[in-house]
Amino acid sequence: MRAAPACPTLAGAMPPTRTPAPSSSGSFEYRLQRTPVGVVMLDLARRITAVNAVAGRLLRLKGTDPIGADILAFHPPASRAKVRWLIDAAENATDGTAGMVVTTPMGSLVAKVTTLGDQGFCMMFHALGELPMGDAEPAERPHLLKLPVLRGGATELVEIADIVCLTAQGHYAEALTRAGTHLCPLALAELEKRVDPLTFVRVHRRHLVNLRHVRAAERVDGRWTLALSAGQGARIPVGRDKVELVRRLLAV
The missing domain is CATH 2.40.50.1020 (LytTr DNA-binding domain)
Known part of the structure; x- marks a missing residue:
């Protein structure tokens, strides 16, 4: 699995609201929205507290308000057990991280979860082969190496x-x-x-x-x-x- 970029939020505080901050380029929202992979921030109850545009596209969040919703609600039933296992694995890992490929009928995501102590979790992911979830799969996919x-x-x-x-x-x-x-x-x-x-x-x-x-x-x-x-x-x-x-x- 390709290594995910370091989470830009690890040193910052959890956002109080979902409204992007219009101020400095060092703000939480500024960095969150410019991270090139999908980022979803979760509280300890695994409810969404912040999400960037890439994650919104991959999870098909357009027209919905995900803040406060359980992260599993935005994954097909067939992949929810894997997502739950991934977060559990990160919570129990000595280094506080875990990664895996989450496969669904709509596509596959390379996902990584990092624990943020009492602030919750940072979930980062991107589409396998740059194929967004929900898009039609190519007629012929490359063989796994x-x-x-x-x-x-x-x-x-x-x-x-x-x-x-x-x-x-x-x-x-x-x-x-x-x-x-x-x-x-x-x-x-x-x-x-x-x-x-x-x-x-x-x-x-x-x-x-x-x-x-x-x-x-x-x-x-x-x-x-x-x-x-x-x-x-x-x-x-x-x-x-x-x-x-x-x-x-x-x-x-």
Whole structure:
């Protein structure tokens, strides 16, 4: 995940109102509105206390009054658990920060949250690939070079070639590598669009397998399974509608 710029509000006081200050260029509102990424300030109850224009565009706040509203109200239901987890992770992290990719049906946001002590939280984000939420996605999105995974309160990046299998886990995915399993904040449906279809194949509704890491294909009692090179010989079932595709790709 690309590093977010340092929050310009960490040393300043929380704004008393949402009205931009017309005075000096050193004022809170002046810096807030000129920050090049989306910034949302939250109180300890996670209600919005200030927001800049970039955040207003990304969250589609035009025509609404977000001040005093819960931040989760401006995220689709499918992504609210991730946003809640992100703020919780920052609150519990030793350095007071946490970041992740928040994926929604409308688009993906790279987000970072910093705790501000008894003043609340500073949330900063931008659209992944500069694609604003709500805009139509491009017909073809570039393949991922690295996979974001959650480890502790941080987001780490794993080489795509090291991914053995991706398994659906609710709105997330579990990534299996030879080093172990990791939780990925992206949904399996999103991952299927972002990996090389010549290497990764959806062999089952819950499993996306890297064929380069398949050790064996076996048929037992009429059902096909794939033995993988990691996870202590983990076996992945092949859906009945995927059997012919898998057999053709693996020449079995």
